[in-house]
Amino acid sequence: MKLMRVGAPGRERPVALLEDGSGADLGGVLDPQRPWTGEDLRAAAGAVAGGTLPRVDLAGLRVGPPLPRPVTVVCVGLNYRDHAAETGSPLPAEPILFLKSPATVVGPNDEVLVPRGSVKTDYEVELGVVVGRRARYLETAEEGLAHVAGYVVSHDVSEREFQLERGGQWDKGKNCETFNPMGPWFVTADEVPDPQALGLRLRVNGELRQDGTTADMVFGVGELVAYISRFLVLEPGDVVNTGTPAGVALGHPDPKPYLRAGDVVELEIDGLGRMRHPVGDAR
Numbered sequence: 001m002k003l004m005r006v007g008a009p010g011r012e013r014p015v016a017l018l019e020d021g022s023g024a025d026l027g028g029v030l031d032p033q034r035p036w037t038g039e040d041l042r043a044a045a046g047a048v049a050g051g052t053l054p055r056v057d058l059a060g061l062r063v064g065p066p067l068p069r070p071v072t073v074v075c076v077g078l079n080y081r082d083h084a085a086e087t088g089s090p091l092p093a094e095p096i097l098f099l100k101s102p103a104t105v106v107g108p109n110d111e112v113l114v115p116r117g118s119v120k121t122d123y124e125v126e127l128g129v130v131v132g133r134r135a136r137y138l139e140t141a142e143e144g145l146a147h148v149a150g151y152v153v154s155h156d157v158s159e160r161e162f163q164l165e166r167g168g169q170w171d172k173g174k175n176c177e178t179f180n181p182m183g184p185w186f187v188t189a190d191e192v193p194d195p196q197a198l199g200l201r202l203r204v205n206g207e208l209r210q211d212g213t214t215a216d217m218v219f220g221v222g223e224l225v226a227y228i229s230r231f232l233v234l235e236p237g238d239v240v241n242t243g244t245p246a247g248v249a250l251g252h253p254d255p256k257p258y259l260r261a262g263d264v265v266e267l268e269i270d271g272l273g274r275m276r277h278p279v280g281d282a283r
Helices: 038-050 081-086 141-146 160-164 221-228
Strands: 002-006 013-017 023-025 073-077 096-100 112-114 125-131 148-155 180-188 199-204 207-213 239-241 264-269 273-281
Touching: 013 038, 038 148, 125 199, 125 221, 125 264, 141 148, 141 221, 148 221, 148 239, 148 264, 148 273, 180 273, 221 239
Parallel strands: 073 239, 112 273
Antiparallel strands: 002 013, 002 180, 013 023, 073 096, 125 148, 125 239, 148 180, 199 207, 199 264, 264 273
16 A cells, blocks of 8 residues: 655645555545554555545645654664765664654655755665554564564755764754655555565766665664664654665765755655655755
């Protein structure tokens, strides 16, 4: 099942994407603002299968983030072998974790804003993992996967000067407004039989910059969910951004192709859809 939320910011309503390209209105089944549990998703799947939900013509509608605002966005750094190599970093012995504010999350076609004073705004296509039930002190990767409700395309936008040259931890360069577009769909886990076999691609102004595969992850999806649960209780609706493959601007030779106002970024992951958003300046 592919779920979307459409409408004006803060007033999005949930719909299921149907095979004919229209939507089935789930506003009476799913809470448009509260995080969804596995039980909620089973109810939505049953309602869609019943075939009686009102249809929604999606043409011309804004597509918002596919999930009600997540409680927590947990990110994993240097989790692709080729990305670690391009940055000259050793492979981590344990996952590197940092957090993003839920307020960074915007829709798949919304504008990404270059922060005031920024000269090194960078792009990162990532597989976002959506938690479906409470995860606490999990022991195995199999347990971790059993707690996954589904997946999204996630864009971990980063400001490298803020992140690496301004002291402190990474959070400064990761939490600027609009720095985590997600979408266009939330795809339930049953439609992704192997999350470690997905291609990821990112283009800037039509130029392919990133072209990787989740098979290159240092730590796989189930392992990450289980690991994080030993330090942080994950709740339904939380999202784990699982890292990015090689090709980020930081890894290019000088002059590095950081994002500027007027650029257009396109991201896609096999089976999870495509995002396309313009880049502007923070006003």
